[in-house]
Amino acid sequence: MIRLEGIERIFEVGDETVYALSNVDLTVEQGEYVSIMGPSGSGKSTLLNILGLLDRPDKGVYHFEDIDTIHLSDKQQAHVRRHKIGFIFQFFHLVARLTAEQNVELPMILAGIDARERKQRVHEALGRMGLNERMKHRPDQLSGGQRQRVAIARSTIMNPAIILADEPTGNLDRASGMDVIRTIEDLNKQGMTVVMVTHDPELGGRTGRQVRMEDGRIIRDTSDERALA
Amino acid sequence: MKSADLTRFCAGSLAGYPLRTGLMFLAMAIGVASVVILTALGEGARIYVSQQFSSLGTHLLIVIPGRSETTGGPPPLLGETPRDLTIDDAMALLRSSAVRKxxxxxxxxxxxxxxxxxxxxxxxxxxxxxxxxxxxxxxxxxxxxxxxxxxxxxxxxxxxxxxxxxxxxxxxxxxxxxxxxxxxxxxxxxxxxxxxxxxxxxxxxxxxxxxxxxxxxxxxxxRILIQAANTDAVARAKRSVLETIRNRHDGEDDITIITQDALLSTFDRILKVLTYAVAAIAAISLTVAGILIMNIMLIAVSQRTAEIGLLKAIGAPGSQIMRIFISESAMLSLVGAAAGLIVSALGVMVIGRLFPFFPVRAPFWAPVAAVAVAVGAGLLFGWLPAKRAADFDPVLALSSR
Incomplete structure (x- = not known):
């Protein structure tokens, strides 16, 4: 489903050239549950941004469902993000002036989906998250866990092929963090591909496949070990 | 994105920052109101002056002895003082059918x-x-x-x-x-x-x-004041007056005829130009309002960086983000302009009450032009902030909170 080959991403910091990613190869199959771990600065977030088409690599090939994404225009990339990719962020990124309901509705508004259909889908999605009572609340009236579940509802509302989560529990206490993780795992059980960046080894341990990064390289990938074994 | 949704989304984000929105709204409203009120005053002055002229009487011609002209050559041997206009001259003019009184x-x-x-x-x-x-x-x-x-x-x-x-x-x-x-x-x-x-x-x-x-x-x-038979007869009356006096004055054209039309149209032209000038000055205030909108929009864009990043992440291309922000400034200008029109209508009414003899009236083009300039300024000056928002790098935008 996802095929990265020889990905390189370079940042210029002052006079220095920093290789955020160098020569990264990665393949993710439909329905996989992958964690990307590593110390900060190892390039895991950059990798996630490239997977999510928020960033373009300086070199390499990225095929998403057999589409060569490197040569897509801004508009075409936005189209792929809209329909195929759901994002979950550490800081939720809910729009403060909108209610939970409106936040979840936002991707469908951008896509130009009919108001009646939007309403129905929002209700279903928030219902699944157990947030029926909280639909009319704004983010500042919700707990951290609730906010992240609203964000998850938003990320899945367009039925994407893959969920990209960047430290989804990084801003939550343990209990609500576990809640959020279980929600994400439920999605995975229903067949959604999930790639999650985390530095929490316990979370990493729960995933079916772990990728470890250091200095912009993948130094360990459990799926390779399995293949070797 | 559907237009109705776009409108609601923009209205929501405008309402989300009441102070900022209020300031921009105020600037637009004042700009539009000043354009309309100032042109109304200019137009009022024009109407006032033409009314003053009409109070001279209708279809009026004024005959003045002597002729203003430049002559050349050496001075003539005999004096060339103009012949006087006499009562008989005046009464002779009545013979023309173009002259009523x-x-x-x-x-x-x-x-x-x-x-x-x-x-x-x-x-x-x-x-x-x-x-x-x-x-x-x-x-x-x-x-x-x-x-x-x-x-x-x-x-x-x-x-x-x-x-x-x-x-x-x-x-x-x-x-x-x-x-x-x-x-x-x-x-x-x-x-x-x-x-x-x-x-x-x-x-x-x-x-x-x-x-x-x-x-x-x-x-x-x-002088002799003449009332022509009607407005159309003014030119004919003028010719016949010239002819009659020439016949009576041994073939000399030694009078000057002023028609009220000529006077009026001169003043009319002057005051129209003045009105345009005043309107142009007021339009500058609208441009200033436009620049204010640009400033505040730029602040808004940088304050909403994270939101813009999010919109990009959930599938909005740059063009759509640009549309959202331009729509916001256009909506704001429109609403501000509408408020400005209401304020100017009230202002014109108040001036009318305070100075009943002065006919304050905005010409039909003033509100149209004011609103057009307001929305134009909104779009023009909304473009730069919108472009900036559209060009944001989503990764950087999302990392700001």
Whole structure:
């Protein structure tokens, strides 16, 4: 489903050239549950941004469902993000002036989906998250866990092929963090591909496949070990 | 994104920052209101002036002795002073079908006295036709009696101010005043009409032209006022006046004819240009409002960086983000302009109440132009912030909180 080959991403910091990613190869199959771990600065977030088409690599090939994404225009990339990719962020990124309901509705508004259909889908999605009572609340009236579940509802509302989560529990206490993780795992059980960046080894341990990064390289990938074994 | 959703989304984000939105709204409203009110004042001045001219009487031609022209060559052996216009000249003009009424005017200064009060004023010798030609109004009594132009009846009509100065609040009708060395019976008083063409006609005494000829011992007229048969006949009247006078003056064109139209259109042009100039100055205030919108929009864009990043992440291309932000400034300008129109309507109404004699009225193009400039400024100055928002790098945008 996802095929990265020889990905390189370079940042210029002052006079220095920093290789955020160098020569990264990665393949993710439909329905996989992958964690990307590593110390900060190892390039895991950059990798996630490239997977999510928020960033373009300086070199390499990225095929998403057999589409060569490197040569897509801004508009075409936005189209792929809209329909195929759901994002979950550490800081939720809910729009403060909108209610939970409106936040979840936002991707469908951008896509130009009919108001009646939007309403129905929002209700279903928030219902699944157990947030029926909280639909009319704004983010500042919700707990951290609730906010992240609203964000998850938003990320899945367009039925994407893959969920990209960047430290989804990084801003939550343990209990609500576990809640959020279980929600994400439920999605995975229903067949959604999930790639999650985390530095929490316990979370990493729960995933079916772990990728470890250091200095912009993948130094360990459990799926390779399995293949070797 | 559907237009209805776009509108609701933009309205929501405008409402989400009330202070910022309020400031921009205010700037637009003031800009539009000032354009409309200032042009209304300019237009009012134009209408006021043309009304003042109309108060001279309708289809008016003024004949002045002498001709303004440049002549060349050596000075002629014989003097070339213009021939006087006489009462007979004036009466000859009536023969043209294009001329309805003729009022010869003879002017002189004299002391008018009643009992122990006296006042030095202009004495205007004329005919009963003056009443219609200059659109005069009588407050008391009647105007000069109709009859033979050559008959020097000893009657006079007083201007309002002159009457008040001499008689106070008592009625002057039937009393005799002394003008120069002669006695005249007061038969009427004019209403207060005010200034026209530089002469205060409330401070004059009007007597029959034959009487003034005798009083001042002269036959030359100050000017002749002519009322053409109708507006279309003004040009024909002018030609016939020129021809008649040329015939009577041995083939010399020694008069100048001023038509009210010419005067009016000159003033009209001047005041129109002034109105445009004032409107242009006011339009600058709209541009300033536009720049304010740009400033505040730029702040808004940087404050909403994270939101823009999110919109990109959930599938909004740059073009869509640009549309959102441009729509926001356009909506704001439109609403601000609408408020400005309401304010200007109120302003015009208030000015109208305060100065009832001054016809304040915005020309039809003013609100249209004001709103067009306002929305144009909103779009133009909304473009830069919107472009900036559209060009944000989503990764950086998302990392700001």
């Amino acid at each position: 003729v009022a010869p005017i003879m002017i002189g200064g004299a002391l008018v006295s009643y009992e122990n009060r006296s006042r030095e004023v202009f004495i205007m010798g004329s005919t009963p036709d003056l009443y219609d030609v200059r659109d005069l109004k009588i407050a008391q009594g009647r105007f000069l009696p109709k009859g033979d132009v050559d008959r020097a009846e000893a009657v006079c009509v007083l201007g309002q101010k002159l009457k008040t100065e001499l008689f106070g609040n008592t009625s002057p009708l039937g009393r005799f005043v002394r003008i120069g060395q002669r006695r005249f019976r007061v038969i009427g008083v004019l209403t207060k009409k005010g200034q026209s063409l530089g002469m205060d006609i409330s401070d004059v005494a009007i007597i029959p032209v034959a009487s003034s000829s005798a009083l001042f011992n002269q036959s030359s007229l100050f």
